[in-house]
Amino acid sequence: MIRPLRLAATGTAAASLALTLTACGQTAAPQTPAADGGSEGIGLLLPESASSTRYDAFDKPLITQTVTGLCVKCTISYANAGGDATAQKKQFDDMVAKGVKVILLDPVDAKLTAPWVDAANAKGVKVVAYDRLAQGKVAAYVSFDNQQTGRLQGQSLLDALGPKASSANVVMINGAESDPNAAQFQAGAHQALDGKVKKIAYEQSGEWKPDVATAKMNEAIQSLGKDGIQAVYAANDGMAAAVIDALKAAGIKNVPVGGQDASIEAIRRVLTGEQAYTIYKPYKPETDAAGSIAVQLAEGLDISATATSVTDSGGLHIPSLLLTPIVVTKPKVEATVVGGGLYKASDICTQQYAQACADAGVK
Template identity: 60%
Template sequence: MNAILRRAVIGTAAVSMALSMAACGKAGSDSKDSASSGDSKSIGLLLPENASSTRYESFDKPFIEAKVKALCSDCDVKYSNAEGSAAKQKQQFDTLIAQGVKVIVLDAVDAKSTQSWVKEAAAKNVKVVAYDRLATGPVAAYVSFDNEKVGELQGQALVEALGAKAADANIVMINGDEADPNAAKFKSGAHKALDGKVKKVVYEQSGEWKPTVAGQKIGAAITQLGKDGFQAVYSANDGMAAAIITQLKSSGITVPVGGQDAGLDAIQRLVTGDQSYTIYKAYKPLADSAAELAVSLLQGKDVKSVATATIDSDTDKGIPAKLLEPKVVTKANIKDTVIADGLYKAAEICTGEYAAGCAAAGLQ
C-alpha cells in the first residue's frame, strides 16, 4: 500500500471512529437525559388502606387507572395498597423508584413521615403527587377536597340532625388518625361548626380510622358518660360510624351519628335512619384530577393548568393544588347527589331490608 493510499485509509478509519464515538456519546447522552427527564410510561399509585373504607379499591383505583389510560394510551399504573401500614407503604414507594417509575401518586398512611421519602425521590427526578392527604416533603402537586370545609359540613349536619335539641346537646367526637393531616382539618372544621351551637363536647378521642378502635372508644364513652350522657356522635368517617352505630344499638342508644365518604353501606344506613348524614366527596373528579396531574408531570407539562390553587404543608410552601368541593348527603337528597352523579344506582342501594326505606325516600 503506497503512502497516499495508507493515509487515506487511516483518515477514513479515524473519521469513522470519530463518528461512531460521537454516535455512542449521543446515545449515552440521550439515555441519561431520558432517565433524568422521566419518560417512563409507568405511573405509581399508592393508596393507604382497605379496612375502614371501601372507596379506594372500588372507586379511586379504577377511576385513576381509566383516566391515565384515556390520557396516555401506552401508559400503565403500578398499584399497591399499604393496608394501613406506613412501613409497608415506604417499601412500596422504594420499589416503585427502583423500577424506574418517574411519577408517584401517593395517598400517605402517615403524611408526617413522608418528608425524607419525597426528598429522596425528588433527588432522583421522581415527581410525587400528594393525593387526598398532603404528604410532607417537596411534592410536585396536591389534589384533594377542602378538608376543613368537610369538617364544617359534618358539624353543621350534626347540628341540623339535632334540630331544636342542639343547644342542650352533649357531643361525643371520634376523630380520625392523628398522623393524618386531613384528620386535623376535619376536627378543626367540625369544632368551628359545633362550638357555640351545642352544649359541650364531652368526650373526644381518635378512632385511628379503625372501626374496631372506634367501637372501643364509643364503648368507653358510654361507660364514662352513661346511656343518657350524650345526644349525638360525630364520627370522622363512615367506616368508624358503622362500628359506632353497632355499639350504640347493642346498648339501646339511638342518637344522631354522621360520617363521611358516602360508601354504599353508609347510604343504606341513611335509608334506614341509622346514620344521619355522610359527606360525599365525588371520587371521579378527584381521581381524574390526580391522573391529569400525573400524566402532565410524566410528559413534562406545567401542572398549573390543573392545579390552579396553592397550599402550604408543614415542610413546603406554595404547592400547586386542586381543591374540590364536598357535599352533605342525607336521606332527603340521596337521589340528587350520589344517584344523580352515577355513583350508585337505586337498585344497588335498595336491596332487601332497605327496600321499604327507599320507597319512603322516593328512591324506587
C-alpha cells in the same frame, strides 16, 4: 395557609380543568417523549382497605381509566399499604427503583414522607399528594377542602339535633392523628359545633379503625352514661357503623350519628334512619384531576401556573386542586349519589331496603 381553588363537585368541571392545566396563558414546558417502545410509568400508592372500601373500589379503577385514556404509552403500577406505613415506604421505594416517572401518593402517615419525597425528587421522580397532603416537596396536591368537609359534618349534626342542639352533649370520634386530613376535619367540625352545643363531652381518635371506634364509644358510654350522649360525630362511615352498633348494644336510641365517604352501607343506614348523614366526595372529579396531573408531569409539562398554592409547615408552595364536598341526608340520596352516578338505585335498594328507598324517592 391554604389558598384553595374550590371547584364545584362535578366530574365535568374537575376533568375539564384538570385536562386543560396548560391553558390560561401558560406556556407548557417541552414534552419528554418516551423511548421507542417505552412507556411513561406512573405509580399509585393508596393507604388502606379496612376502614374505607373506596380506595380499591373507586380510586384505583378510576385513576387507571383516566391515565390510560389520556396516555396510550402510560402504565400504572399499584399497591395498597393496608394501613401499614412501613409497608408503604417499601412500596414507594420499589416504585422508584422500578423507574416510574410519577408517584400518586395517598400516605398512611403523612408525617413520615418528607425523606421519601425528597429522595424521589433527587432521582427525577415527581410525587403528587393524592387525597392527603404528604410532607416534602410534592409536585402537586389533589384533594377536597377538608376543613369544609368538617364544617359540613358539624353543621349536619346540628341540623339533625334541631332545637335540642344547645343542650346536647356531643361525642367526637376523630380520624387518625397521623392523617393531616383528620386534623382538618376535626378543626372544621369544631368550627361548626363549638358554642352551638352544650359541650363536646368526650373526644378521642378512632384511628380510622372500626374496632378502635367501638372501644372509644364504649368508653364514652361508660363515662357519660346512657342519658349523657345526645349526638356522635364519627369522622368516617366505617367508624360511624361501629358507633351505631355500640349505641344499639347499650340500648341507646335516637342519637344522631354522622360519618363521611358515602359508602353504600352508610347510604343504606341513612335511608333507614340509623345514620343521620354522610359526606359525598365524588370520586371521579378527584381521580380525573389526579390522573390528568400525573400524565402531564410524566410528559414533562409544567402545571404550577394554573393551580393555587398551598403552604405546608415547611413553607413550600404546592400547586393544588381542592374540590367541594356534598352532604347526603335521606332526602338527598337520589339527587346526590344516585344522580351523580356513584351507585345505581338497584345497587342500594336490595329487598331489605326497598321500602326505605321508596319512602325516600330513590328509584
